[in-house]
Amino acid sequence: MAERTRVAVLLSGRGSNMQSLVAASRAPDARYDIVLVASDKPEAPGLTWAAGQGIATFAASPKGRPKAEFEGEIDAALRAAGVELIALAGYMRLLSPAFVAAWAGRILNIHPSLLPKYKGLDTHARAIAAGDTVAGASVHLVTEALDDGPVIGQTQVPVMADDTADTLAARVLVAEHALYPAALNGFLSAR
Numbered sequence: 001m002a003e004r005t006r007v008a009v010l011l012s013g014r015g016s017n018m019q020s021l022v023a024a025s026r027a028p029d030a031r032y033d034i035v036l037v038a039s040d041k042p043e044a045p046g047l048t049w050a051a052g053q054g055i056a057t058f059a060a061s062p063k064g065r066p067k068a069e070f071e072g073e074i075d076a077a078l079r080a081a082g083v084e085l086i087a088l089a090g091y092m093r094l095l096s097p098a099f100v101a102a103w104a105g106r107i108l109n110i111h112p113s114l115l116p117k118y119k120g121l122d123t124h125a126r127a128i129a130a131g132d133t134v135a136g137a138s139v140h141l142v143t144e145a146l147d148d149g150p151v152i153g154q155t156q157v158p159v160m161a162d163d164t165a166d167t168l169a170a171r172v173l174v175a176e177h178a179l180y181p182a183a184l185n186g187f188l189s190a191r
């Protein structure tokens with residue numbers, strides 16, 4: 001069996017992409033284990049789910065203190081867990097250049113648009129407003145600039161004439177759940 005990479009998921013909320021990463025890690029030919037789920041939101045539902053699965057969790061709140069101090073705690077937890085690669089999954093906070101530099105080439109993110117289109121927020125509403133007939137999601141390497149690093153995987157879904165941002169988001173999310181584990185396994189296999 002190929003050696004498995006120790007992966008941490010960083011999230012801020014629900015954690016459905018984290019759940020799909022965990023599920024896929026249980027396949028015999030998976031290239032990674034999820035060894036830590038960490039969050040900037042102590043109340044994130046994703047943390048509760050992960051803890052229920054017996055996965056180590058960590059939360060640090062950034063409120064009322066320097067970003068470097070907050071990120072330092074996250075970094076220490078990652079290193080203590082022997083993490084080799086970070087998968088952002090609905091982590092809704094921009095990482096500092098210093099943090100990105102410390103983990104250069106070892107942070108992936110999933111973003112709900114066909115990058116380079118629609119970096120940032122409200123991706124589905126913007127796709128609908130633009131009259132796009134195809135939407136999707138991207139997995140990319142994280143660099144200092146928001147949603148800007150090299151894309152390593154994409155998936156497409158159709159935009160329906162009666163879509164709202166919510167119905168399109170739900171369709172994209174299903175596609176995300178297949179994309180992220182496949183992109184992560186592919187990235188690790190290619191290394």
Ligand code: GAR
Pocket residue numbers: 011013014015016017018089090091092110111112120137173176
């Ligand atoms: C996902 O749609 C993900 O692509 C998006 O947040 C959602 C998280 O859902 N990420 C971003 O918008 C990052 N800028 P989840 O918590 O259920 O995985």
